[in-house]
Amino acid sequence: MATLVQFDRLGGPEVLTLREVEVGAPGAGEVRIRVDAIGLNRAEIMYREGGYFxxxxxxxxxxxxxxGVVEAVGEGVAGLAEGDPVAVVPAFLQSEYGTYGDHVILPAMAVxxxxxxxxxxxxxxVWMAYITAYGPLVESGRVRPGDHVLITAASSSVGLAAIQVARHVGAIPIATTRGAGKKxxxxxxxxxHVIVTDEEDIPARIKEITGGEGVRLAFDPVAxxxxxxxxxxxxxxxxxxxYGALDPRPTPLPRAQSFPALTSSTYTLFEITTDPERLRRAVAFVNAGLASGSFAPIVDRTYDLADIAEAHRYMEASGQVGxxxxTVSHDATTA
Structure with missing residues (x-):
């Protein structure tokens, strides 16, 4: 038996319930892992509330x-074996698989x-944050050494990863935050540079920082x-x-008559994680950054699996940096 977090209706953190569930053996193309730690993401809050895509x-x-660690592999799985230490990248639908539990089955392509x-x-x-940043800053080839990159809502895990990725490729990260407390x-x-948006005019500060040129790329989860x-x-x-929708209001296409010519686009990390060759490049890039010390994920706070609802409440408050x-304790986890 495994302890899984499940919910039966849309709502707040209170809908999350820990249950004892029979997990079973992995099927073809799947692996079962013993989970030791779970990374939380804003996408999971939106999914729980019914506001996800x-x-x-x-x-x-x-x-x-x-x-965690691989416990069993299904038919046709290559490159993974029982006992291997592994991590999970977002490459599946939460309506089909999930990581909130002490033993979970996942598609091998995501491990x-x-x-x-x-x-x-x-x-x-690591993976949600750094692959999200990797796509527009590295895979696209849009950011070059010496370019200025604007990173909004920069105290999130993705924002902090984007700062490190920008520096790693020789770009100059400009972060924004609403209040001075996180500067x-x-x-x-x-x-x-950090722009405190409650106190400073964003375009004016960008022009000042860049000598009037502006940024090469703005990376924004707010919309x-x-x-x-x-x-x-x-x-x-x-x-x-x-790459996000923290502001639920409609997002206008910037007016051509008001701004210099620019390219506006949306992005999700699934563009990388569901393409085997792109994912291979992303994993190599991120692992190299981890090995060199250029990438160091910032963990704001940890919770026990039994306190998953409280962890969601803390994320909803948006006070974290990172x-x-x-964490999952395999000798003490209870439903």
Whole structure:
């Protein structure tokens, strides 16, 4: 038997329930892993609430990230064996698989080897954040050494990863945060500049920082009407990449008559994780950054699996700087 987190209706953190469930053996193309740590993501809150881009199938589990050890492999699985330390990348629908549990079955394509020197908590904090940043900053080839990159909502795990990825490729990360309370922590995390949006005019500060040129790329999870403000700080021929929807209001296409020419697009990490060759490149890039020390995931707080609802409440409050990770104790976990 395994302990899984499930929910039977849409709602707040209170709908999450720990249940004893028979997991069974992995099928063809699947692996079963013993989970030691789980990385939490804003996508899971949206999924639980019914605001994600697909809906739950009840009873539903959830979760995109985890780290642990392979317990069993299904037919046709190559490159993974019982006892291997692994991590899980988001490459599946939560309506079909999930990582919130102490023993879970997942598609083998979403499970990658974990370097021996990367502990489960750090490994659970890596893949959603760094692959999300990798796509627009590296895979696309849009960001070059010396370019300025604007990273909004930068205290999130993705924002902090984007700061590190930008620096790794020789770009200059400019972070934004609503209040001054997180400014120093963002500077300490590697941001070259921090714009406090409650106190400063974003386009004016960008022009000041970049000597009037603007940023090469703006990387934004907020969306909504604010993208028009961001567009005013993008250099001619630059890029606006929207990868989230924290602002539920409609997102306008920046008006051509008001701004220099730019390319505006949406992005999700599934563009990388569901393409085997792109995923191979992303995993190699991120593992190299971890090995060199260029990438160091920041974990804000950890919770026990039994406290999963409280962990979701903490994420909803948006006070964290970095990743929230849930740890699993295999000698003490209870339903």
């Amino acid at each position: 697909y809906q739950p199938v009840f009873p539903s589990t959830l979760g995109y990230e985890a780290a 990658v080897p974990r370097p021996a020197d990367v502990d489960p908590v750090r490994a659970a904090a 120093q922590r963002l500077l300490d995390a590697g941001a070259a 909504g009407p604010g993208v028009e403000t961001l567009a005013q700080g993008i250099a001619p021929g630059g890029f606006l990449v929207v 990743k929230i990770v849930v």
